Amino acid sequence: MSELINEINRLKKERNAVILAHNYVNGDIQDIADFTGDSLELSIKAQNVNAPVIVFCGVSFMAETAKILSPASKVLLPVMDAGCQMADMASAQAVADYRKANPDTVLVAYVNTTAAVKAEVDICCTSANAEKVVKSIPADKKIMFLPDRNLGANVSKTLNRPMELWPGCCPIHDQVLACSIQSARAKHPAAKLMVHPECPPEILALADIALSTGGMLRAVREAAPGSEFIVGTEYGIMHRLQKENPDKTFYPLEPLPTCRDMKKITLESIRDVLADLNNEVILPAEMIEKARRPIERMLAL
Numbered sequence: 001m002s003e004l005i006n007e008i009n010r011l012k013k014e015r016n017a018v019i020l021a022h023n024y025v026n027g028d029i030q031d032i033a034d035f036t037g038d039s040l041e042l043s044i045k046a047q048n049v050n051a052p053v054i055v056f057c058g059v060s061f062m063a064e065t066a067k068i069l070s071p072a073s074k075v076l077l078p079v080m081d082a083g084c085q086m087a088d089m090a091s092a093q094a095v096a097d098y099r100k101a102n103p104d105t106v107l108v109a110y111v112n113t114t115a116a117v118k119a120e121v122d123i124c125c126t127s128a129n130a131e132k133v134v135k136s137i138p139a140d141k142k143i144m145f146l147p148d149r150n151l152g153a154n155v156s157k158t159l160n161r162p163m164e165l166w167p168g169c170c171p172i173h174d175q176v177l178a179c180s181i182q183s184a185r186a187k188h189p190a191a192k193l194m195v196h197p198e199c200p201p202e203i204l205a206l207a208d209i210a211l212s213t214g215g216m217l218r219a220v221r222e223a224a225p226g227s228e229f230i231v232g233t234e235y236g237i238m239h240r241l242q243k244e245n246p247d248k249t250f251y252p253l254e255p256l257p258t259c260r261d262m263k264k265i266t267l268e269s270i271r272d273v274l275a276d277l278n279n280e281v282i283l284p285a286e287m288i289e290k291a292r293r294p295i296e297r298m299l300a301l
């Protein structure tokens, strides 16, 4: 294993590459990445990274976002078919058709959308800034929130702002069940329950905290030593939670929420793209131009 890691480090130096990773990828990958974070943190990093090669350890919409924000870099996705089931629930054609039929509605797109969809919308958001983005839209404007009906419903409820919701969701978070939460609570009565806002509103109603993955890491860092947490999101985040907080205890939900696409990325696949410089994310220049606007509007807030 250390031979493989040495090879990755050697190739990384040779290529002058930067490795970015999402909080849900396997722990061995988080350990070799230059930066690990949530979707917002990774977008900010991609905007500022000044490297000829970016290896993006996550799913395709994230690698596309990195390409949009850093078009001069070669962005490599170690496994080309690592996609996002939620992003696949909104096609660019369907979004363009909606826009045509509803010209006065503001389209707010979660970053979990393809570049082609981003090119059709007004502003993006992540789970870390969705409330801020929605608040920035004048109260008299109608909003369509896409593609996550759960994140949309949760934001709508918190802000008391009606929004039309696209019928999409993250199957992993949508399937977090009240009974798993009740059994985790019964086993660990002193633990705080953190969930991701991609979970349905009825699950958020049972939780103590609802935050993006980056928000969870910050909240835990600030908690008192000895604190315990039930973690209601994809289990890849357990790695950083445990590593960065050895004085605290974390319990995953059962069954273990698992994103099969995030788990497709392996150390071998990272070594291979660094060696061959293949699996490059290629987007038409016009699409990059159009898709960058809603992301930059979000980042400017």
Ligand code: 13P
Residues within 6 Å of the ligand: 023, 037, 038, 039, 040, 084, 112, 126, 127, 128, 170, 198, 211, 212, 213, 214
């Ligand atoms: P965040 O890391 O931004 O909370 O996103 C979660 C997610 O589902 C990414 O696909």
Ligand code: SF4
Residues within 6 Å of the ligand: 059, 083, 084, 085, 086, 087, 112, 170, 171, 172, 173, 234, 259, 260, 261, 262
């Ligand atoms: Fe998409 Fe859900 Fe996987 Fe995130 S966890 S990449 S939203 S399917």
